[in-house]
Amino acid sequence: MASAPLAQQANPSSLPQTAEDVRSKQLEDASRSFAFTSRLDALVAWGRKNSLWPMPYGTACCGIELMSVVGPKYDLARFGAEVVRFSPRQADLLVVAGTITEKMAPVLVHIYEQMLEPKYVLSMGACASSGGFYRAYHVLQGIEQVIPVDVFVPGCPPTPEAVLDGVMSLQKMIADGHPRPWTKQWQRPTWIKPIF
Numbered sequence: 694m695a696s697a698p699l700a701q702q703a704n705p706s707s708l709p710q711t712a713e714d715v716r717s718k719q720l721e722d723a724s725r726s727f728a729f730t731s732r733l734d735a736l737v738a739w740g741r742k743n744s745l746w747p748m749p750y751g752t753a754c755c756g757i758e759l760m761s762v763v764g765p766k767y768d769l770a771r772f773g774a775e776v777v778r779f780s781p782r783q784a785d786l787l788v789v790a791g792t793i794t795e796k797m798a799p800v801l802v803h804i805y806e807q808m809l810e811p812k813y814v815l816s817m818g819a820c821a822s823s824g825g826f827y828r829a830y831h832v833l834q835g836i837e838q839v840i841p842v843d844v845f846v847p848g849c850p851p852t853p854e855a856v857l858d859g860v861m862s863l864q865k866m867i868a869d870g871h872p873r874p875w876t877k878q879w880q881r882p883t884w885i886k887p888i889f
């Protein structure tokens with residue numbers, strides 16, 4: 694048998710309500726004036742994305758450009774990421790800004806391993822991302838060969854706006870809970886020996 698047209702179907706909100714329903718609705722309305730609900734993981738992600746503590750790993754000209762990102766004009770503090778730390782144990786965002794030589798790779802890996810979890814990596818500029826114009830045996834042709842990278846910022850050097858865009862992309866990734874298999878599956882490359 695065909696069902697009744699939609700307009701004739703019972704609307705739950707138009708049904709007579711019991712006293713208990715009314716009390717429950719009043720309680721719900723009252724609670725909205727002083728409380729809100731959210732998912733715990735969304736709240737944690739919100740806190741994480743707005744309190745990144747970057748560790749600058751500046752080795753060349755990109756490092757100079759990175760300084761202007763933190764300065765008053767571009768003001769990284771607007772994104773909650775101005776607490777620059779120079780100890781990996783106090784940082785959760787590694788910003789690699791500059792050329793990384795093969796000799797430096799073990800140091801970079803060592804620093805990455807010492808950072809807090811969850812940790813993120815931003816590769817700033819052509820040199821860090823691909824070796825840049827150094828097509829040479831002694832330069833690492835991209836830091837993702839030794840550590841997992843979340844965001845690549847192109848440019849030589851990237852503009853401060855591009856770096857901020859990279860930070861915002863990372864924030865979105867954290868807020869969305871974007872899966873990061875490159876980080877989960879990361880293992881120290883076999884050719885990198887422990888420093889200590």
Ligand code: SF4
Binds near residue numbers: 753755756819820
């Ligand atoms: S990408 Fe360009 S600006 Fe950045 S370190 Fe390399 S050469 Fe310097």
